[in-house]
Amino acid sequence: MTTEAPLTFNQQWLIREYASHPQRTAYNLAIAYRFDGQHDTATLQRALQYLSDRHQALRTRLKQNQGQWAQSIDPPGTPFQVICHDTPLMNDATAAGHRDRLAGQPFLLDGGPLFRVEICRVNTERLYLIMTAHHAMIDGWSSQRLMQDLTRHYAALCGLEAHPDNTPPGIGDIALRQQARLAAVSEPxxxxxxxxxxxxxxxxxxxxxxxxxxxxxxxxxxxxxxxxxxxxxxxxxxxxxxxxxxxxxxxxxxxxxxxxxxxxxxxxxxxxxxxxxxxxxxxxxxxxxxxxxxxxxxxxxxxxxxxxxxxxxxxxxxxxxxxxxxxxxxxxxxxxxxxxxxxxFDWSLVLPGLQITSLGQAxxxxxxxxxxxxxxxxxxxxxxxxxxxxxxxxxxxxxxxxxxxxxxx
CATH class of the missing domain: 3.30.559.30 (Nonribosomal peptide synthetase, condensation domain)
Known part of the structure; x- marks a missing residue:
């Protein structure tokens, strides 16, 4: 069942900027990786689904109702959308260019998904993973943690370790905490x-x-x-x-x-x-x-x-x-x-049987x-x-x- 939560403090000012400039892409974050080796796209997609189930931010949208904004959080198990397509001519330069183009596409903050993930398969020995997110959901510290968790989920699906067993506070929980402390935060x-x-x-x-x-x-x-x-x-x-x-x-x-x-x-x-x-x-x-x-x-x-x-x-x-x-x-x-x-920040991915190279951020x-x-x-x-x-x-x-x-x- 979808639940609602207030906006976090940072989301409040991002919404103000969005209202004036909905096409602005200043707060889009994008990164690309190259995978070399016998890749398993299905396992990678399953690991991404586990990642979404663990972190509310990957399944949260911002919605406006009669001028009031709130977070709309889908429950764990909601399918996490990943676009997969074959790109046999893609290389590092074209992958970086594609990453930059994705970073230049505005997000629809009013109801749209705020994460985009693409898997671009070159051949059976190479693929590119490109992830784009809006700053309303994550920051640099979050990106590091997401990469660490994706590494652990993939390894768990390969039978090499257990999935993370704790559930960290989600972005909706954080907003509620901030609202509860509003008076204390405002005092100084x-x-x-x-x-x-x-x-x-x-x-x-x-x-x-x-x-x-x-x-x-x-x-x-x-x-x-x-x-x-x-x-x-x-x-x-x-x-x-x-x-x-x-x-x-x-x-x-x-x-x-x-x-x-x-x-x-x-x-x-x-x-x-x-x-x-x-x-x-x-x-x-x-x-x-x-x-x-x-x-x-x-x-x-x-x-x-x-x-x-x-x-x-x-x-x-x-x-x-x-x-x-x-x-x-x-x-x-x-x-x-x-x-x-x-x-x-350690945004590296270390997945079994694969050599992974970061192409960096847009x-x-x-x-x-x-x-x-x-x-x-x-x-x-x-x-x-x-x-x-x-x-x-x-x-x-x-x-x-x-x-x-x-x-x-």
Whole structure:
């Protein structure tokens, strides 16, 4: 029997954006895999059915009734739709192109399925698995868990291990929990607003211009960290955030603290560790290095700012949209800046008798941020920065962050 549940916090703001732009594909997530070896399509489809039975998100739709939105959750056992077809000429390049085309097809949020799965058979020794989902149902952490569970279900069907025996809270259960905690979540909202309002989105000459957001204006990659926390408890994430804050304040047209966002998994409740849902939340912080004369002082200041932002981790970011971060339709000169530490996501599939290669995710062409900092590891031990600009006009921030860090040392 189909049951109903309220929307999760993240689904609420996605529905707002959908109402204005139903053809938008910014929140479509797609990934492709190549299977080499004697594949068994029937077993793969059965494993996908088990996956759907285990996770509500794969059998949930969003529906509107007289202006009110809710989740409509089909029961376990509801057939999970998988499209299978023969594609004898498909190779990695055409498979990636097909993945990208699927990612570019809008989902119908009002009643439509929010997962698409295709199995493209090349021959008896090769196939491609392409999965597309709407962000309303999953996030990066969920994708990892889905791949892990798909691996276990397939192995169980091959008689190599047991199926997962626990049932994690579903996306409907999560929405009900959020509604029950609404008052507690709302209580610190005013303090959060006050903390964020102390900073402003940075403005860089020629970088904003009120242009429509069509992808990251630039992406800064810092390599050379070994991924370890230093003796003072300062993580590579804090070090990278410190570098970015310093660089932004050097070029910002506005005085004072800068507003920077960073993702938080939303899984601090251990009970949600195995759940599939869009739980991640963007935290907005006020970051300022004014008066910090040494690198250790700067790191401690940023660490303090991060901990302050984390104290508001349960408050949805869209509750603060009037303070900035208005989304893809913002036409101001404000730069939306995000720090994304490279996650140790493991989206690999390891299925018996098969060699599986990930072709990666479809690239986003409608990113909600203008400038993204990605922190990654490299064995060289050298800190470097690289700008990859997708806008026609490069911002005057083509700088190496290393001199900025050296100035603080």
């Amino acid at each position: 909202l005013q303090a959060y607003r006050q903390a964020v309002s102390q900073a402003r989105c940075p403005r860089i000459p020629s970088a904003g211009g009120g242009k429509q957001r069509g992808g990251p204006l630039a992406r800064l990659v810092i390599t050379g960290y070994d991924g370890r926390t230093d003796s003072n408890g300062i993580t590579p994430f804090v070090q990278g955030l410190c570098a970015l804050t310093f660089a932004l304040q050097q070029f910002n047209l506005l005085d004072g603290p800068v507003r920077i966002g960073f993702p938080e998994a939303g899984r601090h409740d251990p009970d949600l560790e195995d759940s599939a849902a869009f739980l991640a939340n963007t935290l907005l912080g006020s970051f300022d290095l004014a008066g910090q004369r040494t690198w250790p002082e700067a790191l401690q200041a940023i660490q303090t700012h991060v901990m302050q932002a984390l104290s508001f981790r349960d408050i949805p970011a869209f509750w603060l949209q009037d303070l900035g971060w208005k989304g893809l339709d913002d036409r101001t000169d404000d730069l939306h800046v995000m720090v994304v530490p490279e996650q140790d 690239p986003s062409t409608q990113a909600r941020v203008d400038l993204a900092l990605t922190i990654t590891s490299a064995p060289s031990g050298v800190l470097s920065s690289v700008w990859n600009t997708t806008a026609s006009e490069s911002p005057p921030m083509s700088l190496n962050v290393w001199p900025a860090l050296s100035a603080l040392a």
